[in-house]
Amino acid sequence: MSTPPAAPHIREVPEAHLGRALDLASLVFHESYDKEDRERYRRLLRRCERIGAYADDRLVGLLAAQRLQLSVPGGQLPCAGLTFVSVAPTHRRRGVLSAMMAQQWRGCAAQGRPLAALWASESAIYGRYGFGAATHLSTIEIDSTRPLALRVAPDPGPLRLLDAAEAPELLGPRYEASRSRRAGRPARDRLWWREQVLPEEDEDDDELSPPRIVVAGQDPCAGYAIYRTRGGDDNGAPGIVEVQELESDTAPVTAALWSYLASIDLTGRVRAWGRPADDPLPLIAADRDQVRVTRQFPALWLRLVDVRAALTARTWAEPVSLVLEVRDEAIPANHGRFRLITGPLTTGPLSTGPLGSDPDGVSRGSRYEPTTDPADLVLDVRDLAACYLGDTRLRRLVHAGVVTERTAGAARRLDAALHTAFLPFTHDEF
Numbered sequence: 001m002s003t004p005p006a007a008p009h010i011r012e013v014p015e016a017h018l019g020r021a022l023d024l025a026s027l028v029f030h031e032s033y034d035k036e037d038r039e040r041y042r043r044l045l046r047r048c049e050r051i052g053a054y055a056d057d058r059l060v061g062l063l064a065a066q067r068l069q070l071s072v073p074g075g076q077l078p079c080a081g082l083t084f085v086s087v088a089p090t091h092r093r094r095g096v097l098s099a100m101m102a103q104q105w106r107g108c109a110a111q112g113r114p115l116a117a118l119w120a121s122e123s124a125i126y127g128r129y130g131f132g133a134a135t136h137l138s139t140i141e142i143d144s145t146r147p148l149a150l151r152v153a154p155d156p157g158p159l160r161l162l163d164a165a166e167a168p169e170l171l172g173p174r175y176e177a178s179r180s181r182r183a184g185r186p187a188r189d190r191l192w193w194r195e196q197v198l199p200e201e202d203e204d205d206d207e208l209s210p211p212r213i214v215v216a217g218q219d220p221c222a223g224y225a226i227y228r229t230r231g232g233d234d235n236g237a238p239g240i241v242e243v244q245e246l247e248s249d250t251a252p253v254t255a256a257l258w259s260y261l262a263s264i265d266l267t268g269r270v271r272a273w274g275r276p277a278d279d280p281l282p283l284i285a286a287d288r289d290q291v292r293v294t295r296q297f298p299a300l301w302l303r304l305v306d307v308r309a310a311l312t313a314r315t316w317a318e319p320v321s322l323v324l325e326v327r328d329e330a331i332p333a334n335h336g337r338f339r340l341i342t343g344p345l346t347t348g349p350l351s352t353g354p355l356g357s358d359p360d361g362v363s364r365g366s367r368y369e370p371t372t373d374p375a376d377l378v379l380d381v382r383d384l385a386a387c388y389l390g391d392t393r394l395r396r397l398v399h400a401g402v403v404t405e406r407t408a409g410a411a412r413r414l415d416a417a418l419h420t421a422f423l424p425f426t427h428d429e430f
């Protein structure tokens with residue numbers, strides 16, 4: 001009888017093993033990386049913390065984490081952006097990923113990183129690790145074979161095209177303004193702009209043009225769109241405008257940018273794959289047959305690694321005092337009954353959060369302490385994560401039977417406190 005193999009050893013992946021890490025990732029993701037891909041991913045992995053699982057000195061598991069600053073209501077928090085989650089097919093379903101995740105949680109605690117986030121390729125995997133779908137995206141398509149009919153008059157100011165090299169400086173402030181309004185967005189440095197936002201070639205479709213950038217207003221810019229195009233085919237199918245990002249200050253600038261995108265010659269369709277779930281475009285469209293939401297899907301999955309730090313760092317829309325009984329099988333410090341008390345609403349002179357001034361009427365300075373009082377709400381840590389940025393409503397989870405409300409009205413009160421003026425949003429995949 002043969003003996004079962006020893007459990008792989010979990011340890012840091014040194015830079016010297018980056019080649020092995022990429023071999024493993026290309027194996028499990030069924031990709032073949034060319035020289036350029038390998039160089040780009042090496043640069044990315046070098047910036048990451050890297051946890052490996054080694055069996056007889058062979059790398060059979062990899063979990064990399066980017067060091068992100070993620071916007072949360074009223075500020076930002078350090079966040080481990082998990083990526084390259086890979087286990088060799090010879091070692092799957094033996095607890096390798098679970099062991100690497102446990103190591104990740106220890107690392108987050110040691111470095112004071114209360115959040116972890118990822119983009120899931122399979123939704124079934126991450127709930128068990130305490131991740132909840134914390135932002136959702138809508139894909140919006142415009143039939144641009146006819147002029148775009150809008151209920152808001154486009155801003156008549158000139159638009160201009162920008163070189164990608166100028167983007168971080170000129171678009172950065174507008175992105176930051178949006179990041180302070182919408183939770184879930186990572187801070188971008190120059191490298192992030194160049195490699196994640198504006199790579200010359202689209203990662204999924206090499207027939208698309210390089211990124212084009214159109215800007216409204218001078219300095220500071222009032223709005224911009226990043227898009228790529230593909231010409232029509234020989235069978236008469238019209239060309240397409242793929243919109244990657246559109247940020248704007250006001251409704252007229254928003255209208256001007258969409259009108260521009262819908263009027264590019266030799267194209268007949270505009271497709272924006274990832275817009276916020278509360279994007280205003282469907283509301284300003286005069287013809288809802290011309291502008292359609294074709295898909296909605298979970299985007300960023302969030303893990304509250306340190307629930308207390310996460311809850312006390314964000315601002316709240318209402319004062320509440322509620323006892324939460326949180327189930328967290330992986331991180332004992334989060335597990336148990338805690339009283340959440342959010343502070344009084346701000347009025348008059350405003351306190352300043354890390355991303356700028358608090359709007360009038362938010363509560364900062366909350367407390368979250370262990371208690372023996374009876375629970376008002378009983379919930380899994382993954383469900384708290386789904387609500388944390390302001391996306392999912394707790395009442396829906398109570399209605400669905402996955403969260404238990406022990407005190408009538410508790411879910412409604414926590415929903416009111418969690419509320420944010422804009423839904424959380426990000427399309428920065430990592």
Ligand SMILES: CC(C)(COP(=O)(O)OP(=O)(O)OC[C@H]1O[C@@H](n2cnc3c(N)ncnc32)[C@H](O)[C@@H]1OP(=O)(O)O)[C@@H](O)C(=O)NCCC(=O)NCCS
Nearest residue numbers: 028085086087092093094095096097098120121122124125
């Ligand atoms: C997904 C992957 C990392 C899981 O690694 P693993 O080492 O097999 O995971 P574990 O053995 O630690 O599994 C832990 C639990 O998750 C479950 N699980 C793992 N992968 C799953 C999947 N794809 N779907 C559903 N459940 C899954 C396991 O069944 C196990 O459950 P159990 O504890 O109740 O038995 C690995 O299969 C892989 O590399 N897949 C290809 C790449 C990939 O999909 N990466 C994720 C990209 S976001």
